[in-house]
Amino acid sequence: MTGIFWWVIFPYITVTIMILGLLYRYAFRQLTWAAPSTEFLEKKWLRFGSPLFHWGIIFAFIGHVMGMVIPIEFYHALGISDHAYHFGAIYGGGLVGLMVVAGVVILLIRKITIDPVRIKATFSDFFAVLAVLFVAATGTYMTIIYNTTVVEYEYRLTIGPWFRSLFMFQPRYDLMENVPMIFKIHVIAAFALFASIPFTKLVHIFSIPIKYPTRPPQQYRSRSNYKRQGL
């Protein structure tokens, strides 16, 4: 029963909260939708913390796609042995994990010690940073310490297929039963973090300006055109 709750009900509820929350915020509270940079208030710490953290997160995302979304059979078809995969995952993933943790720790120290940054930070700002730190720390611990000291855990046979099964709406929660505790905590914390996204500054994840490189540099808007477009 607890298996059904954590590996079926909980993921769907959290993701639903995320999607509905995002739609609500986009529709009614778009004025608050921004990447709330504090670079204006402080630059020196940000210079190291922010790029470390953000680039780390981007690489970590790619790593998760490689581990969770792409099936193990794909690697086998390419002739990549399990050992070679884990070698890459532990070193690459470990480095990226350390980048994220180091970056987020620098940003957290900055948030606590720099007066204007701390005073402007809200509960949701601290929550977002601490939640990301927790998820990143468990992930990095798994990658670097658990995988090298306890067992090179093959999550591509359990967590990966379970994760994909969520998208088919046929959750194979039984796969998660024997997953090591630290992995379980990481997954649950991550889904809890997803649910919080619409209510924190993390919404800016969804506004990557992908159109910028292709749009014309100068933008004109017109009252009459605005009406003609029916917006």
Added chain:
Amino acid sequence: MRIKAQVAMVMHLDKCIGCHTCSVTCKNTWTNRPGTEYMWFNNVETRPGPGYPKRWEDTDRYKGGWELNNGKLKLRAGGPISKLANIFYNPNMAEMEDFYEPWTYDYDHLIHSPKSDHLPVARPKSQVTGKYMDKPEWGSNWDDDLAGGSEIVPLDPNVEKMQEHIKMEYEKTFMMYLPRICEHCLNPSCVASCPSGALYKRDEDGIVLVDHDACRGWRFCQNGCPYHKVYYNWNTHKAEKCNFCYPRTEAGLPTICSETCVGRIRYIGVVLYDADKVKEAASVEDPQDLYEAQLSCFLDPFDPKVQSEAREAGINDAWLEAAKESPVYKMAMKWKIALPLHPEYRTMPMVWYVPPLSPIMNHITNEDELNTDGYIPAVDQMRIPVEYLASILAADDKEVVRKVLLKLSAMRVYMRGKTVGGVDEFKQSELVKQANTSPEEIEEMARLLGIAKYDERYVIPTGRREMDDDLHYKQGTCSLEDLAPQEGLHPTFGYMKAREKNYESG
């Protein structure tokens, strides 16, 4: 040809007394909210001096505006790809220290402090942190009237590159005021810098605005603008900038800074320009050709061909009439006495400046004995070095500034001659020839510059409304309506589309 109309401003610096009334009324109107305390959409700088924010003209540091790269116009701070690579930390962005930490005073203490032997003091309190400040050390006009003198003046990037030594002795130094608002450029680099496409130029009047719903706070506009006139609101995390008081100009009223200018230095009018020419004009090789190139974009409002094409482009008769009467057209394009601020940034700025005359140094002891042509060399010996003015207004082209000063001197000599005699001498003089002017033009100029009637300073056609479907509904509604999304549900979700249909059917 793609004709567009642009509302623009001229500031006649000779008449600016540096009273900051424009800044104060602007602040009271637009930037008195949390997060905007440090912003001055309008500020007045004493020159020479570092300005606000400190050393904003240092394009090597802030990387604002455009540059020519292998003949192609590129943002100095880098194109979209390098911007996206720097999105997590913008190395060129100014921080609060470059502006100043805004503060207020603990006035309450003056009223409520208990009886004591000493007078109570209102201590400065930061408006960012709310904490007491030890002492404020910089502000938007900290160096007003050359305060700080020889310590502060050398920070001016224009002074740094000057060959001529600037004298700082009280009797010999010089000073001028430079009021600045957003330039509402023809080729705005802030718009091109915005990853979200939130900044835009209005088709109807060329005003550059920020769509706060679309702004995601990527903050490239802040240093993308070489004039540093786009500000980052640290409270809402959105960009804010001068909006040319469009709710006023749409109603035919001048901007609040112009309306309240006690020196009557500001002029607002409409000019017509060819939007197809802008990019080419901004891409000329030599920065000193940019002024002429920019002038070539403007169209003669008296030309019947221009008029008919403008009508086709949707510009109505009220705007065409206003373009003919436009003080900006007269001063900047016809008489050529107003110059763009730092044309070398290649943004094609649309706030123009009539450079100030200043007392003539050492050369003339008794002006009564000076003959008319004696004023020609005098232009080069004015207290404000032509080199300095050229650095600000003409991409270091002294000849451009010299011509303007000569024309303004000619006006002064002629108008003086009308009272004390010497008009006939003036008409024959070398001065009138070199200044490339005539008594008729001078009379017209003197009226606009000297008498400066309200109706002649501000020729502002009202914003167009005839394309609105339901003018009856529009009565009394906010001017933002239909331009900005409505309050409540975002238009993406179809609410406004539904309303639009209702309009059409009913």
